[in-house]
Amino acid sequence: MAESGPSGLKLVGSFLKDANARFAAWFNRVTPKGLYPRSLIIIVTPMVILQSVVAFVFMERHYNTVTRRLSAAVSQDISAVVSLYDLLPRDNDFSALRRIAWRNLQLNVTVLPPAPLPPPGPKPFFSVIDSALSREIGRRVKEPFWIDTVGRSNLIEVRVKMDDAVLRIFAPRNAAYASNSHIFILWMVGTSLVLLTVAILFLRNQIRPIENLADAAEAFGKGRDVENFRPRGAREVRRAAVAFLEMKRRIERQIEQRTTMLAGVSHDMRTILTRFKLELAFLGDGAETEALKKDVDELQGMLEAYLAFARGDPGEQAALTDMGELIEDLRLNAERDGATAEASFMGPPLVEVKGDQLKRCIGNLVNNAVRHARRVAISGTRDARWLIVTVDDDGPGIPEEKREEVFRPFLRLDDARNQDAGGSGLGLSIARDIARAHGGDVILSDSPMGGLRASVRVPV
Numbered sequence: 001m002a003e004s005g006p007s008g009l010k011l012v013g014s015f016l017k018d019a020n021a022r023f024a025a026w027f028n029r030v031t032p033k034g035l036y037p038r039s040l041i042i043i044v045t046p047m048v049i050l051q052s053v054v055a056f057v058f059m060e061r062h063y064n065t066v067t068r069r070l071s072a073a074v075s076q077d078i079s080a081v082v083s084l085y086d087l088l089p090r091d092n093d094f095s096a097l098r099r100i101a102w103r104n105l106q107l108n109v110t111v112l113p114p115a116p117l118p119p120p121g122p123k124p125f126f127s128v129i130d131s132a133l134s135r136e137i138g139r140r141v142k143e144p145f146w147i148d149t150v151g152r153s154n155l156i157e158v159r160v161k162m163d164d165a166v167l168r169i170f171a172p173r174n175a176a177y178a179s180n181s182h183i184f185i186l187w188m189v190g191t192s193l194v195l196l197t198v199a200i201l202f203l204r205n206q207i208r209p210i211e212n213l214a215d216a217a218e219a220f221g222k223g224r225d226v227e228n229f230r231p232r233g234a235r236e237v238r239r240a241a242v243a244f245l246e247m248k249r250r251i252e253r254q255i256e257q258r259t260t261m262l263a264g265v266s267h268d269m270r271t272i273l274t275r276f277k278l279e280l281a282f283l284g285d286g287a288e289t290e291a292l293k294k295d296v297d298e299l300q301g302m303l304e305a306y307l308a309f310a311r312g313d314p315g316e317q318a319a320l321t322d323m324g325e326l327i328e329d330l331r332l333n334a335e336r337d338g339a340t341a342e343a344s345f346m347g348p349p350l351v352e353v354k355g356d357q358l359k360r361c362i363g364n365l366v367n368n369a370v371r372h373a374r375r376v377a378i379s380g381t382r383d384a385r386w387l388i389v390t391v392d393d394d395g396p397g398i399p400e401e402k403r404e405e406v407f408r409p410f411l412r413l414d415d416a417r418n419q420d421a422g423g424s425g426l427g428l429s430i431a432r433d434i435a436r437a438h439g440g441d442v443i444l445s446d447s448p449m450g451g452l453r454a455s456v457r458v459p460v
Helices: 004-030 035-087 095-105 128-140 181-221 235-283 287-311 323-336 355-372 427-437
Strands: 108-112 145-148 155-161 166-172 319-322 340-346 350-353 375-382 386-393 441-446 452-459
Touching (some): 035 095, 035 128, 035 181, 095 108, 128 145, 319 323, 319 355, 323 340, 323 355, 323 375, 323 386, 350 355, 355 375, 427 441, 427 452
Antiparallel strands (some): 108 166, 145 155, 155 166, 319 350, 375 386, 386 452, 441 452
16 A cells, blocks of 8 residues: 555656647647747737637626616616506506606507517527516516517517506617627727737738748758848847858858868869879880879879869859759760660759759769669659659669768778779768758668669758
């Protein structure tokens, strides 16, 4: 028994924790994800709840109470008319009764011949006056009566069945209920609509700078130029925008400095390689000379690859590029290199990307496939959000556990690929860097052709 208490508390705590997690998951699923609609909910929900409470309190405490009291007063007047009719002699023409009721009580009284009361009419679903007036008349008048409050006129008709006649009494409708309640509702609703409109416009103006900052950061992350962006909005949003611009300038300055340095290094090393080539040309033909020439050519190719990897071609601007033509050009290049290649593209072909860089990215994947396979298939698809280009081959592939490792610079998997095929080990690294500069990525997987599939996924 001593252990049942803590275990029971643990069960209750676990149940409450699971219930809270389920409620949080449901709430996150049904609520909007954007900042603007969430802000509107934060503003609108308290206002609607407050107005609902105010309207309920008004209807309950003011409208209902006043209507009951007014109905009680009209019922007392009707009861007084009925009592006065009982006191008058039956041979009277009742003109004095009608005059007193009209002058003092604002009631129009008519004495009708004895007849059955009309059948009860339909009762309105929401009618405070009908229920209150019927209840009050029933408390004060003991004779059978009939009441009509449903009509569109400004009068209320009440018929009371006496022993020898029927009293038909018309009373002003506004004397039986609070007639100015609709003015309060109109003022409340109208003021709320005006305040909501002002709040929505103001909130929209406050949210727009945040959206512009998000669009600018997204465009910069995709390698596109950020045009016509300047800090706007509240102080905190301006601080974030200024910090973004400073970060953008620092990155661009760093890239520019690195590009300038690499251009100098490239010039100096190309000068030395050119000197080697001239000296080899003067040595004449021979086995040793041919070997040295091959080494110099290989060194120059590796130098170009290293510099391209380090430089990243930052100067190109994004522009509309026909991806169908780009993929077709890569297919022709693959066939010129001796592979059997096929290409296809589905969707709108024009995409705003850095065309030369993306062609180099996909071209590196195609060259990698051509180097180790006989058949290559290049396919592209484009929808509203993504551009996806896949390169399939029937080569030996890459083991799954090493597919992330091959993106490291200068790494070659000699057991998976032919060691004599050459290359600097930078093709996949350059391809992934270009894809990530566009805000996407390169993913390796198994190909339906039996080899490797390289997928380039870029947002559009």
